[in-house]
Amino acid sequence: MRLQRSFFARPALTVARELLGKTLVKIEPDGTRLSGTISETEAYIGELDLACHAKAGKTKRTQGLYGTPGLTYVYFTYGMHWMLNFVSDRSDFPAGVLLRAMQPIDGLDCMRARRKRPDRELTNGPAKLAQALAISQAWYGYDSCQPKATLYVEDAPVISWAQFTTQPRVGIPNVPEPWRSFPWNYQLQR
DNA sequence: AGGACGATTAACT
DNA sequence: GTTAATCGTCCTG
Numbered sequence: 001m002r003l004q005r006s007f008f009a010r011p012a013l014t015v016a017r018e019l020l021g022k023t024l025v026k027i028e029p030d031g032t033r034l035s036g037t038i039s040e041t042e043a044y045i046g047e048l049d050l051a052c053h054a055k056a057g058k059t060k061r062t063q064g065l066y067g068t069p070g071l072t073y074v075y076f077t078y079g080m081h082w083m084l085n086f087v088s089d090r091s092d093f094p095a096g097v098l099l100r101a102m103q104p105i106d107g108l109d110c111m112r113a114r115r116k117r118p119d120r121e122l123t124n125g126p127a128k129l130a131q132a133l134a135i136s137q138a139w140y141g142y143d144s145c146q147p148k149a150t151l152y153v154e155d156a157p158v159i160s161w162a163q164f165t166t167q168p169r170v171g172i173p174n175v176p177e178p179w180r181s182f183p184w185n186y187q188l189q190r
Numbered sequence: 191a192g193g194a195c196g197a198t199t200a201a202c203t
Numbered sequence: 204g205t206t207a208a209t210c211g212t213c214c215t216g
Contacts, residue, residue, distance in 0.1 A: 042197070044197070051197070052197090053197080053212095056213065056214095059212080059213085061211080061212065075197085075211095076210080076211065077196055077210090077211085077212095078195095078198050078199080078208080078209070079208070079209030079210035079211075080198080080208070080210080081198050081199075083197065083198090085197090098197055100197085117200095121199095125199070126197070126198075127198050127199065128198090169197070170197070170198095171198070172197065174196085191215105191216090192215085192216090193213105193214090193215085194212105194213095194215100195211105195214105196210105196211095196212090198208105200207095201205100201207085201208105202204100202205080202206075202207095203205080203206100
């Protein structure tokens with residue numbers, strides 16, 4: 001069962017926590033199914049959150065964050081990496097959830113061809129996950145809730161409070177407090 | 191117009 | 204543990 005818009009139209013912290021354990025799916029043009037269990041997420045919440053791209057307001061880059069929940073927010077960084085997020089909360093409030101890692105299920109051969117790394121390094125980072133799924137600018141603003149979507153999330157039971165951990169968000173050492181330390185990173189317990 | 195920096199990764203010592 | 208890679212975006216002047 002595919003997650004519908006009502007799932008994403010909630011606070012980003014809720015969406016980040018409940019995406020853990022669910023299955024990210026991408027169906028390639030040739031029908032190949034790529035999938036994995038979402039194992040790490042991170043929430044970015046509003047213009048006041050100095051770690052969120054929307055801190056600079058609505059721009060060409062960030063306009064998608066202000067859009068409809070359930071759409072993707074994709075961006076390019078460090079001159080070489082793409083990142084995949086799902087827009088959360090409500091329209092006109094910029095909030096999103098970054099997908100930082102997943103445990104591969106289907107399409108390992110396809111991912112191996114794209115990544116050329118050991119299996120454990122196929123999707124254990126945000127840019128690695130995006131590369132394994134071949135996510136780039138072409139997927140900016142893609143509606144994962146549309147009936148015929150080829151990039152979407154499949155439902156699974158919500159993870160219990162004992163099965164995940166939280167910690168400060170990764171890779172934002174220059175963001176001022178208190179934003180730098182808010183425990184808005186969610187990970188499945190290993 | 192120019193420069194600093196980034197929601198990272200891989201290769202190095 | 205350290206650092207190069209590499210370029211779009213935003214801020215300063």
